[in-house]
Amino acid sequence: MAIDAALGRLGIKPGVCTSSTRPANPFEGQVIYETDTNNIRFWSGSAWESNKGGIISSSAPTGAAAGDIWYDSDDGRTYIYYDDGSSQQWVEFGAPPSGSTIALASYADSAARTTAIPSPTEADLSYLQDTNSVEVYDGSAWAAVGGGSLVFITSTSVSAASSVSIDGCFTADYDNYLVVMKGTAAASATHELRLRFRASATTETGNVYDNSILYLSTGGSASGVRFTSNLSTFSSVSTLYPTDGYAYIFRPFVSGATTGIIGQGAGTTGDSVHQNGNNTTSTTQYDGVNFFHATGGTFSADFYVYGVATS
Numbered sequence: 001m002a003i004d005a006a007l008g009r010l011g012i013k014p015g016v017c018t019s020s021t022r023p024a025n026p027f028e029g030q031v032i033y034e035t036d037t038n039n040i041r042f043w044s045g046s047a048w049e050s051n052k053g054g055i056i057s058s059s060a061p062t063g064a065a066a067g068d069i070w071y072d073s074d075d076g077r078t079y080i081y082y083d084d085g086s087s088q089q090w091v092e093f094g095a096p097p098s099g100s101t102i103a104l105a106s107y108a109d110s111a112a113r114t115t116a117i118p119s120p121t122e123a124d125l126s127y128l129q130d131t132n133s134v135e136v137y138d139g140s141a142w143a144a145v146g147g148g149s150l151v152f153i154t155s156t157s158v159s160a161a162s163s164v165s166i167d168g169c170f171t172a173d174y175d176n177y178l179v180v181m182k183g184t185a186a187a188s189a190t191h192e193l194r195l196r197f198r199a200s201a202t203t204e205t206g207n208v209y210d211n212s213i214l215y216l217s218t219g220g221s222a223s224g225v226r227f228t229s230n231l232s233t234f235s236s237v238s239t240l241y242p243t244d245g246y247a248y249i250f251r252p253f254v255s256g257a258t259t260g261i262i263g264q265g266a267g268t269t270g271d272s273v274h275q276n277g278n279n280t281t282s283t284t285q286y287d288g289v290n291f292f293h294a295t296g297g298t299f300s301a302d303f304y305v306y307g308v309a310t311s
Contacts, residue, residue: 014040019063022048037061039068060090104134110142110173131173131307144309150178153305160188160298166305167201167288170252174307177249179289181235182302183242189297195234195247197258197280198288205230208282232278234262234291237299252286 014031015023022032026043033040039055041048047065054069055061061070066083070090079090107113109130117124122139133151135142144151151174158164170177181193197204209232214224235245250259260278293299 034063037063041065064088064090113142131171133307133309149309150306151309153177153307155302155304157184157302159185159300161300162296162298163290163292164303165198165201165203165288165290166303167198169289169305170249170287172253174309175251175254176308177252178306178308179247179249180304180306181243181245181291182304183237183244183300184302185300186239186241187237187243187293187297187299188239189293189295190236190238190240191297192236192294193234193243193245193291193299194294195232195260195262195278196230196290196292197252197284197286198290199284199286201288203290204280204282204284204286206282208280210279210281212277214276228281232260232262233276237293237297242300247289249289252289255283255285257281257283258286 014033016033016035017023018036019034023030028043028045030043031040037055039050041050050065050068054071056071056073058072058074061068064081066081066088068081070079070081072079078093080093082089082091104125104127106127106129107116109128113126113128120137122137124137125134126142127134131151131153134145136145154166154169156164156166207228207230209230210228211232212224212226213233214222234247235243237243246262248261252258258280262276262278
């Protein structure tokens with residue numbers, strides 16, 4: 001160090017250099033000033049350490065050392081220089097290092113979350129295991145992240161089965177749902193798959209299903225029929241190939257009429273597509289659905305249930 005008393009200036013003057021011309025053989029406690037980074041550093045005995053006072057600039061400082069703090073005057077963000085022993089980089093405050101992950105608080109369901117977080121704050125995040133969804137607290141209520149999207153609820157697979165029930169898939173978490181069937185093998189008998197709603201593991205077998213069906217044949221002609229029954233048609237299945245189908249189900253868990261739009265992309269001989277508009281006359285709150293072969297034959301398929309996020 002040198003004492004600069006010229007022109008009446010008194011003070012201790014550190015060694016002046018740049019980040020690339022630091023002393024080759026420093027001693028412990030040696031202090032330098034870098035003209036390219038405007039930073040004061042000292043030799044700790046093993047490395048040049050920053051004074052940690054922070055650097056303000058519109059571009060990333062060069063020659064940074066672990067622990068340096070930089071405020072980007074262009075975007076208003078603050079960074080710290082991170083050295084994990086094998087790589088070095090500027091890391092934004094509040095962001096994880098590259099390659100790491102953030103674990104969200106996970107709860108079995110919304111009731112368990114309420115018990116754990118009785119007074120959430122805005123921007124709180126949580127993961128619900130029963131709906132496989134991430135939700136954020138918007139200041140007044142929990143809302144699904146990525147509003148307006150489909151949120152996977154559950155799935156099940158059957159092989160050579162005559163019937164399958166999916167219970168507990170409709171809740172108050174969502175108003176509307178999409179159920180998708182992907183056929184995995186041809187059926188034992190060509191006929192319809194039918195649909196009935198369920199409540200508390202009990203199938204609705206009352207005469208409450210109002211069906212309006214449009215058939216589009218392979219020849220291009222169309223026909224329709226309307227009837228009330230104790231079931232709803234869902235999709236035709238064939239002995240020739242696997243069959244896919246879907247059902248949009250509106251407000252099944254609400255105490256009121258449940259409406260569905262049901263369609264399939266491949267059907268039995270003579271019918272390539274059919275579309276069914278279904279409305280129940282019952283006000284029961286349904287929490288599940290049952291699919292069954294019309295004649296007791298068997299079918300093989302994967303079923304997927306999605307909630308439709310609306311916020």
